[in-house]
Amino acid sequence: MADLLAAAGIELHRAMELASKSPVALGALAVEAYENEKRRGSPLHKELKSALLNLLDVLADTMYVREGDRTDSLTSCIKEFSRTGEFEDLTEHAKHRLHVVRTVQRALAGNLREVYKSFAETGRHYVIVFDRSGSMEDRVGPTTKKAVAALIALLITKADPEATFSLVVFDSTAKVVLARGTADEVAEIVAEVEPRGGTSYASGLTAADKVMNGGEVLVIVGDFMDSSKIPEHVADSIKSKASKVILVPVGDADMQYAKAVADALKGEIYIYS
Numbered sequence: 432m433a434d435l436l437a438a439a440g441i442e443l444h445r446a447m448e449l450a451s452k453s454p455v456a457l458g459a460l461a462v463e464a465y466e467n468e469k470r471r472g473s474p475l476h477k478e479l480k481s482a483l484l485n486l487l488d489v490l491a492d493t494m495y496v497r498e499g500d501r502t503d504s505l506t507s508c509i510k511e512f513s514r515t516g517e518f519e520d521l522t523e524h525a526k527h528r529l530h531v532v533r534t535v536q537r538a539l540a541g542n543l544r545e546v547y548k549s550f551a552e553t554g555r556h557y558v559i560v561f562d563r564s565g566s567m568e569d570r571v572g573p574t575t576k577k578a579v580a581a582l583i584a585l586l587i588t589k590a591d592p593e594a595t596f597s598l599v600v601f602d603s604t605a606k607v608v609l610a611r612g613t614a615d616e617v618a619e620i621v622a623e624v625e626p627r628g629g630t631s632y633a634s635g636l637t638a639a640d641k642v643m644n645g646g647e648v649l650v651i652v653g654d655f656m657d658s659s660k661i662p663e664h665v666a667d668s669i670k671s672k673a674s675k676v677i678l679v680p681v682g683d684a685d686m687q688y689a690k691a692v693a694d695a696l697k698g699e700i701y702i703y704s
Contacts, residue, residue, distance in 0.1 A: 434475055435482040438464040454490040455582060459571070461486050462578035465622060484618050487585050555594035556611065556646065558639050559584055561621060562653025564602045564630040569654075569682060576682040580652045581621040583679055587650055588614035597642045601635035602628030607642055630657045632692060637665050643672040649696070650677045655689040666695045677701055 436446050441460065449457035465483045469476055561584060567577040588596060596617045598609040609616055632655070639649060649669060655678075669676065676698030680689050686700075693700050 435461060435464060435479050435486065438468050438473075438479065440464075450490060455579070456573065458487050458490045458582040458585075459574040459578040462581045462622060463574045466578070466625070469623075480619075480622065483622055484615070487582065487618065490582075555591055555648075556597065556644075557587065557591070557594055557648045557650060558597045558599065558643055559587065559617065560599045560601065560632075560635045560639050560649065560651045560653075561624065562602075562630065562632075562635070562651075562655075563600045563624045563626050563628075564653070564656065565626050565628055566630065566654055566656045567626040567681075571682040575626075576654050577624065577626050579681045580679075581624070583652050583681070584621045584650075585618050588617050597639075599635050599638045599642070600624055601631060601638065602626075603631050603634070604628075605631070605634040605638035607638055610642055631659055632657045632688075633659045633661050633665070636661055636669065636692075636696075640665050640668050640672070643669065645672045646674050647672060648675045648677065649673045649698075650679065651692070651698075652679045652681065654682050654684045655680055655692065656685050657688055661692060661695045670697050675699075 436443060441449070441457070446457060449460075461483055465479050468479055473479065561580065563577070567575065567580065569576055571579055584598075588594075592614045594614075595611040596609065596614060597607065597611055598617055598620055599605055599607050600620075608620055632651070632653070635651070643649070673696070676693075676696045678689055678693050678698050678700045680686060680700065680702065689700055692698070
């Protein structure tokens with residue numbers, strides 16, 4: 432972890448301050464640091480990847496702990512549509528899954544007894560459409576649009592970790608890189624995505640439609656720097672299948688195009704701060 436922070440040019444005391452005050456900023460910087468080290472062929476590549484995934488997981492929990500039950504609109508929306516519920520069934524017996532957020536909240540209040548939640552598998556399926564076009568390499572403050580988008584994808588998986596996830600990445604063409612995989616697999620893949628090429632949201636949504644069977648939550652993450660019209664038959668098919676369509680613009684996104692896509696898919700736009 433220290434090597435990863437050093438690669439990002441962040442001293443340990445500064446990292447701790449960022450983790451508490453601005454976990455999104457620290458997470459995005461860590462993603463970018465990993466990408467830079469990968470490009471230059473760092474001998475610590477595998478260790479840095481493991482450190483990155485662990486750090487992003489901790490930061491996601493930090494956000495929920497800091498906000499408590501008052502999460503932002505994006506994570507609140509994910510939880511609202513999660514069939515795993517809002518953790519009503521809590522227990523202190525370790526036979527169930529550890530509830531990280533409530534356990535940390537207890538610890539901060541001086542109660543060191545762990546809290547677990549019961550879980551029954553539900554078949555929840557999210558389809559994430561991830562913009563990897565060249566413009567995603569542009570800067571957002573100290574980091575890149577792609578790094579912020581990667582962190583958002585992780586937060587989505589964190590909100591409903593027992594679900595299955597399909598991931599579509601696109602530039603001028605699209606590819607399904609994960610079909611009904613795990614939250615950990617999504618995190619590993621988005622950390623490796625390299626921005627390149629043109630932009631076709633139509634191709635990304637066409638590919639997403641093909642992996643949807645009905646009842647999915649469709650999440651579109653990118654800067655929406657495009658002008659192509661979504662084919663009507665694709666839009667109609669997605670609307671008939673998706674239980675929810677969420678659009679998350681990053682950076683200096685083209686909000687006019689994002690609104691056009693949202694209108695075509697009957698989706699909702701979430702500005703993640």
